[in-house]
Amino acid sequence: MIRRRHLLTAVAVSPLAAPHLANAQAARTVKVGSLRLIHSMTPHFYQRFAPAGLTIEIITFDSPTDGKNAVVTRSVEVGGFGIAAATLGAAAGEPIVVIGAFCNKGMGVVAKTGSGIRDIAGLRGKRVGIWPGSTQEVFALERLRETGMSVRDITAVRVPFGEMHAMLSRGDIDAYVGAEPGPGLSISSGVGELVEYPYGTPMGGLNMILGTSEGLIAQDPALLRTMLTIHRRASEFMMANKAEVADATVRILGAPRAAVDQALGANNVEYTWKLDDTVLRQSRIYAEQMLSLRQIRALPNFDKFLNPRFSNEVATS
Structure with missing residues (x-):
């Protein structure tokens, strides 16, 4: 479900903050999907x-599936959402394409304080x-399996x-x-205790990706x-300026400052952009895991689903 639109106007940005980019489109508004999460803050920068x-127009969604559907229907040109939603769509034959990484980590297994739960x-x-x-469900099920449970x-x-x-x-x-x-929030308030950050599986800290549609790739690659x-540029800036990320998260999402500081201070949010060999490998492993859990009936066509073309071009530009 769409919860709000957040319009950022180009005229408010100084020339130094907005350098010219090759092949940019003049006088154009681009709609970008984002989730109401700390690790989905990148479009706000x-x-x-x-x-x-x-001009960047941010459309906020409450669920990864809604974000993915907006890309598929081209209600937004690009969007950040979980690899799980992207894989589900691609495996069902939807024209969803991953063109970049977006954010790693951002997850946590938390138990109520005093529950006595110390591990999986x-x-x-x-x-x-x-x-x-x-995405969290897949990680949880894999950690249960590794512990001899289901x-x-x-x-x-x-x-x-x-x-x-x-x-x-x-x-x-x-x-x-x-x-x-x-x-x-749970940890900083004392309500909960960290059980683990579930990044020890072959899927690593893979979480969110930057997706678009097959049609837009054909129509407007520039x-x-x-x-x-x-x-x-936004991702690299955010990794180097986490205090500013915290300020923006509190202001835009209304998140408690203590919760934001806990997440960023624990390095549990990693803003990324490059669709490199590690992300490609982890994405394949992730899809295979979903298949084994019968969350999808067949693997997606990886040649269409994972497209590092633009990431490679930007890396060498």
């Missing part, structure tokens, strides 16, 4: 790196909040990311596998090259 005449094995028999179809060994409770902290606080669930700023250049 796009405008300062956009060329003159290019401690989740046995407990009520665990999980959002079905999310989803049948827990009571999985369907909980949206934004409600996980409140449900943990009320005692409606014993633990959750969430997305920042949820884990940061625009996509420009957008990935902007995305690169």
